[in-house]
Every structure is written in structure tokens, then in C-alpha cells.
Amino acid sequence: MKNIVTSLFFAATLLAAAQQKQKPNIIVILADDISAREMPIYKSDTWSPPTGGDTQDVKYRANTPVLDRIAEEGLYIKTAWAAVVCSPSRAMMMTGRYAHLHKWWGNKTTGKYSDENGKVGTYPFYESSPLNIGVIAKKGGYTSIWAGKTQMRNPNLDKYGFDEGVFTPGESSMEGENPYTDFKIELKKIDGKKQIINNDTGEESTTYAQSGWYWKPHVMLMNNPTSKKEFEWWPNTKESKKEYGLNTYGPDVELEFIFDFMERKTKEKKPFFVYHTTHLGHDGFDFYHPETKTKWPGTPKIEWKNGKYVRTQPNVTGDKGVYNTHNTVTEPGIHNHINYLDYQMSLYLQKLKDLKIDKNTIVIFCADNGTSGYGKNSAESQKGTHVPFIVYAPGLNLTKKGEQDVLVNLADVLPTIAEIGGVTIPEDYEINGVSLLPFLTTNKKEHREWIYGYKDGQQIIRSKNVLKDGFDKWYDVSSTPSDLIFYPVIKDWSAVSKDLKNEKAVLEKVLPQFNTFKTARHGPLTEKQKLQVEKQEAQKIAQKKALKAKNKAKNKGKKNKGKKKHLNE
Template sequence: MKIILSLVVAVSTVTGFAQKSNTQKPNIILLFADDISARELPIYKSDVWSPPSGGNTTDLQYRASTPVLDKMANEGCYISSAWAAVVCSPSRAMMMTGRYAHLHKWWDNKHIGKFTNEKGKLTTYNLYSSSANTIGTIAKKGGYASMWAGKTQMRNAEIEKFDFDEGVFTPGESTSLNTENPFTDFELAEQKNDGKKTLINRNNGQAVSSYAQSSWYWRPHVMLMNQPKTKEKFQWWPNTAESKKQYGNSTYGPDVELDFILDFMERKTKENRPFFVYHTSHLGHDAMDFLNPSEKNKWPGTPIVKWDGTKYNRTQPNVTGEKGVYDTHGTVTGPGIHNHVNYLDYQVSLYLKKMKELKIENNTIFIFCADNGTSGYGKNSPDVQKGCHVPFIVYAPGMKMTKKGKQEVLVNISDVLPTIAEITGVTLPKDYEINGESLVPFLTTNKKTHRDWLYAYSGPMQLIRGNTVLKDGRNKWYDVSKNPTDLISFPQITDWSKATAEQRQEKAKLEAILPRFNKFAEAPNGPLSAKDQLKIDEMEKNNATKKGPKKGNKKNKEDGGEE
């Protein structure tokens, strides 16, 4: 589905997003949460959600509470059927480029295409090489100040080449700063003993069964990029006498990210410059619970926050101890993704508070969504829409939005980039393929629908759905003309003679679309030199003679966990 953005008109008159009393381009905040299915947000009214151990539950104590996001969804709008890819890397590639894997070659976490770079080296096909127009580049072309905060997961690419002005990254791995973090040993690292690799918790020296990771929650690894008042492009945080004094066991990574974001928003507002925040929070992702290393908690606890009916009250964390033995003194929640979603809601309240304080709430667009389904339920699943059905909320108070509340339309994560392009007034080249469609016409006019079909992928598997039928990655077809109460139990269609004429017609239409994107077997990589093509061919030939990989959840450092 190729679209061309050809409108070069003032944003205030074309998009309908500019504040009536202010012709400055609107600020944009994109909060991209991690591993959170739509069903985890109460606004989607699922009667099933995820318990702390993963899986399914109807126990209300494990249902998240999101009064702020609920209000935003009702006063703004939220999408009933929004799709991402089924797992992290390809979904983030889709978000960053507005394109599908036939172009950027990030098929799934285990199948990321290769290419021969400008130095003649065979390496991962990074997104700024496959796609000249990433969202950071779009913001820059539109005259926006930009910040990227949180998770990167860009496969060892040079982060600075994504064109963001500033960054605060957790965890702080980067090819640009290959030094060990001097501030924290909350890390699981591989060690070799007698030729065997063992994963060790560096904090207490114990062997663990998990995946290699640096902490992004408690006592986090934090790297700064291009922060003011410093000449260093990259540096570890804490980086000042005051921050070093405050840093410790009670330091919570998501708080650090947001502190830097809110400071960035304030500085750019004072400079009278529109800003774009790309907040790729880790909240929602499972992780090692360094405060309770023997408990095997799937989702570590967060600082305690309580909603009093009008605002959140947060308990200041007080974590004491060392070497794997810690006391939280009742200031940290128990484990569970519901607590992560609750904390996201609290953070969104801080965004709104800051917007009001800066008097920019009527000229700021806020988008909340997630990269794939919940771990232990949908993440990496090609079944029905378990892996790809995510929440999607658009909130723009004071703007000329014509849509409010629940919208029974189809939206894809790839739609975000062309939406941002239109809002920022950036026109993409006519010969540059974009697979997303701008949401601006739907959100600001009387247009009743957005797009006719959704697409997702996982390696060679393709998923596609329209308004009445869905094909999952296992080539099973479902009737999606009505939404089940758990958002997933659609009736399977096995006898097409009993399907409606509309469903048969839509099935034929969707099947005709798939070949265009089905390039996994014939074109899995980017441009290769003749030498590297021979190398790839030889590797594939050798792999074909070996036994295939075992099924199951292989641990992957790039994903930060299960695939």
C-alpha cells in the first residue's frame, strides 16, 4: 500500500492540528510502550488479561488501573484494531520507517537482513541505510527539536545517525561508548568457565537462568547523548556531583527517562521551538528482578503510586541492602505487568501536568501505543492477532480533531511516520515507498474509515486482516466481523461456502495483496557485494544441511528476552 505525501501547505490549515490561536507547529509526544497487548488496558474492555506469572486471568486484582489513559482515550480517541508486528525488532523497524520488512529486512528477531555497508563490511542492514526517512529524520526536516528516550534495540547501529538531537538511553549499550558502566553492577553477563558459558548476576556473583541484560529498571544503566552543558556526544549517567549523590538502589530507570524528557520539553518551549519526543519505554517488558534475585519474578515491581480520584500520589522508593539482599521497606509494588501499566498511567499524568504548566496542552499531540503483544500471552505469536494487537490512543486537546472515543477502524504502526510527516509539513519523495497511511485525514475530517486492511509479519509468516476476515501466520482464517469479549476468540472459518459473499470477496482481495510483501525467501537481505552474496549463499547452503532450530522461547540479547 504505497502512499505519496504531496501536500506542501501550512500545517495550521491543512492538518487541522495547529492550535486556533497559535500557528506554531504542534509538539508531538510518541510514547511507545513495550510488550503490552490491547487487552491489558481497561479501556479495551477485555474480560481476560495477564497475571504476574504470564498467561491469562480474570482476577480483578491483576487488572491494571489507568484513569489518565482512559480519560485521554475518551476525550481524544482510541483505535479498536491497531496492529504492530508480533515481536520487538520488526515492530520498531516498522515504527521508525513506516515500512514493512520487504524494504527494511527486519523480518523477526532471529532474521534481520544483512548488507554490505559503505566500508565494504558485511553487517546488519540498519534502518538508516535501508530507509533514508526515519522518524528522527522527518522531525529534523520539519524543524523540530527531538529527543529519543528509553529503549533503542537498533542492532548495534550508530544511534547518532537516527538524527535525534538528544537522547537518554536505558540500558546504555552503544557501539559509540564501549566502556563498562562504572555506576552499577545490576547486570547479567556471560562468563566462560572451562569453555562453557554461564550467565552470572554481577551484583551477587550467582549463576542465573535468564538472558543477558543490563538493568533498565532499578539501579539502571543510563547513557546520555548530546546533553546540554557537556561536550561529550555520549556519556554515562549520573554525570554530575548532584546526580551521583542521588543515584543508588532506589533509582528507577523510567523515572530517569521522564525527568530528562520533561526538562527537554521545558527548554524547547522556552526557546519557542516545536519538539518531538520519541519515548520508547521499557515498561511492560519482563526483566531480571535484581531486588529479588531468587524470586524469578517476570515483571519486577515499580514504585508505588495511588490514584486519589484526581491525581496520583507516589511513594518515594527506599531500597537498602547490597549484593542481592535488599529491603524495599514496603515502597515497591509486587511483580506483575498490571503494575507496569499502572506506572505508565502515572507517567502520562506527569506529561499532562507538564504540558499544562508550560501552557502547551492545546498545541501538543500525544500518541500512546505499544510494539507487540504481552510476553507469556501474545509476544511472538503468529496465532490470530495475539502478537500484533496493541493499544493505540491519540490525544490532542484544543486541536481540530473530529473523532472522539472508540473508533472501529483499522490502524497500523506504520501509519505513525506518515502521520508525523504530514503534521510536521515534510513531503516525502514521490519515488519513496511508504507502507503506512497518514491518520491526519481520518482524525481531522468527516472521513469514516482509515484503511481497508492490516498487515503484520514474522519471518516467512504473513498476517493480514480486513473488516470481516483475518488470516493469521499459520494460514488459518477467522471471522472478525464481531469482536469477542476477550478480543481474540474469533470463530475460525473452515467452510467458505458458509461464509458471507462479503467475506469471500475480502478474502480474495487480501490474498492478492500478500505476494507483494512476501519476499522473505527470495530477498531477505539488503544490497550485497558479490563477495558477500557468495558468503551468504554458502552459509545458507550449510544451514540447510543441518537440523533446524528447536522450537520454544530462545533467549535473545537483542530482544532483551524471550522472542
């Protein structure tokens, strides 16, 4: 008990010292769909090729000298978990809570509620969890910007507590259609038939509907000083309209607005919070190569040379699906997305030095779920949940350095920001995350006993040595395999140690409180609305079953036809 009190006193003393100067700035970079195994620091012997899946070909392994350095000079978490797919992971990050509270169980199973007009809609965080990450930052005295992907499914982005925003792709429901770019895959009705159309070429596409967020991106600004209203499409100035075009890269645009925000707030001597939810890592349609089947469009070319990055200015020409990148854009692949994140991290570090705030800024780099085509959406083992997590804070006097063999959840970020900002969360307001600050700044050896992930009704949980996945398989995770994933399955519990049995018992005791997908899936609804929603859900399930049966019969027919053909030959 004495050690715990001493540790907490030490953390409070460090924080008080930092706050006497000025609260440390906070930058959270949330990469998209990147498993820990893709990052060289995690030393996996397997990663993802450009078409998805698994490879051990080193030419597809990322090269991250900057992230490697800050992970070693700062620290990185060996086992950090998210949920298995975008929406529930971002919910976990932004609320510090699990799905039993925020009701975002999966991308297609977000909870419903009765809105202020009495209509049924997606249950937003500002209703289910009013103390979300933007609000916490504001209460802590921070001015804030949210840049990149939102995934909020409603247009009220001004209700999450952020002062400014730059969203890619822009939320088109706010200001009508974007007048600046036709890089969009849209569901249209043609001759009474629904089709997915590439607006750039006018041709039918086989991908999902999406607004382009990489090249020639859709960008929406919120409360930007250059804007004439709260929400406005970018480019919105004479200069930006002149420069915008085929060579405009969405991740660059995000960073330009973030750096402008950082400059202004530093000049005003105000602590800032940057929530950078980049698209880098997410698969997307390659408008420059519409015929390709690769998952990750190329980035601007960069080269690590003499200890720094050299970037090639993009030079793309063409129109309507026929483009020439003139060798200024990389080959596709998630490794090139990660390389570009490393390049952007070098820009962040240089900007912090230029502004002379590098010793008073905390940087957290992490990701929202596993890689597409490998871990994303997977509840097997920790494929979908295991993500990178790096903390770099040269002025905070971290007491840990390099790899840390502890357990961390994305839910831990919000209470960490709250503690840094001096925000007290009411005792009756449930938070599932645990502040990292005591672990980061004291001699505390462990952070938490277990971590949790989810997708719909599937629950995934692990302690230091035992893991239960979404298919109720139990694994011995006391030692780490070379690919970070294929742990031995425990089939005979009578043959394992008492310690593993005890850890299993703890996890089994924890799980029931979060297992409310079937019993309390939605937010507040009237009885009539509840019956309506349940009816719609039942119809969807029936349609899925019918489609599955139809496809099964179709495939069986093809198989039988093939057999008959073979017999006749």
C-alpha cells in the same frame, strides 16, 4: 470524490491554522510488549498474571484512570496492529514501511548488508530507509529527543536524525563498560565454559543476558547539555552521582530528561518531537529478588487518591542479591507496569499544562507488540499484533471521540508526523503507512482497508471482517469476542457471505508484494557475502534441527524410563 476533496481541504485548513501559531508539539509514547487486552479501555475479560499467560482475576487487572480519560476525551483505535515482536515492530514504526523494504523480519532475522567498510552487518534503517521518523521530524522543523529502549543493534544512534537521546539500557559498545552499576546479566567464559552470570551476585543465572533498565539502570546520554561529549554515561554530574543508586528507577530517569528537553525547547519557542520508547511492559530480571520466576519486576508504589496520584519514594537497602524494599516497591506484574505508565501520563499532562502548551501538543500512546507469555512472538490470530493506540490532542479539534472501529498500523505514525510537519515524501519513496490526519480532523469514516503484520516469513493481514494469521488460518472477525482474540475459524468458504469472500480476495491480492523473506531477505551484499550469509544461515538451521532432535530423543528417553519404573513398581 467531492467529499474526499472537502475532507482534505478541511484537514489542510486546520493544519495551516495550527502552523500559523506554531506547529503542534508531538509526543509518541511506545510502550513495550503490551497487548490491547491489558488496557481496561479495551474491555477484555482476560489479561496477564505476573507469571505470564491468562487470568480473569481482577487483582491483576491494570487501573488506568488517566489513560481511560484521555482515550475518551481524545480517541482510541479498536484495532491497531504492530508486528509480533520488538525489532520488526520498531522498524515498522520508525520507517513507515514493512519488512520487504527495511529487512527487519524478526528479532533474530534482521537482514544483512555490506557496510561502508565492506563488512557484513545488520542492515540499519538509516541505510534501508533514510526517511526514518527522526529525519522526518527534523525536516518538519522539529527538534527531537529519543528516550528509552533503542533495539537498533548498532552503535550509530546519532544517524537516526534525533537531536538528543537518553537510552536505557545504555549502548555500552559506545563508551566501554558502565562504571556506575553492576546490575547486569552477562555471558562469560568461566573455566572454558560459557555461563550467564549475574554481575551483582557473581552467581549463575537462568535468564537471558541483559543490562538492567529498571532499578539502578544503565543510562547513556546523547548530545545532552550536561555532557562533555556526544555520548556519555549517566550519572555525569556531581549532583546526579550523589543521588544515583538502588532507588534510581530507569523510567523516572527517562522522564526527567524528557521534561528538561521540553522545558528548554518551549523556552526557545521551538516545536519538539518526543519519541519515548519506554521499557515499561517488558519483562526483565528482578535484581532485588534474583530467585523469583515472575516476569515483570515491581515499580515504585503509587496510589490514585482524590483524583490524582501519590507516589511513595523508593527506599531500598542491601547488596549482592539480598535487598529490602521496605514496602516501597510494588509486587511484580505487568498490571503494575501499566499502572506506572498511567502515573507517568498524568505527569506528562501536568507538564504540558505547566508549560502552557497542552492545547498545542499531540500525544500518541501505543505499544510495539503483544504481551510476553501471551502474544509476543505469536503469529496466531492477532495475538502478537493487537496493541493499544490512543490519540489525545485537545487543541487540534479532533472530529472523532472515544472508541473508533477502524484499522490502524504502527506504520501510519511516520506519514502522520510528516503531514503534520508539512513534509512531502517523494512519490518514488515507498511508504506503507497512511497518514491518520485526514481521519482525525475530517468527517472521513474509515482510515484504511487492511492492516498487516509479520514475523520472518509469516504474514498476518486483516480487513474489517476477515483475518489471515501467520499459520494461514482464516477467521471471521466481523464481531469481537470477549477476550479480543478467539474469533471463529472459517473452515468452509462456501458457507460464508459474498462480502467476506470479496474481502479475502482483496487481501490475497495484497500479500505477494510483501512476501519476500525467502527471495530478498537481505540488503545489498556482494555475491561472495551473499553465499557466506546463506551458508551461516543453513548452519544455524541445521544446528537447531539437531538440537531439537536431541531434546526430543532425551525427552523420549525420560518418558520410557518413567514407564519402566512404573512397570517395575
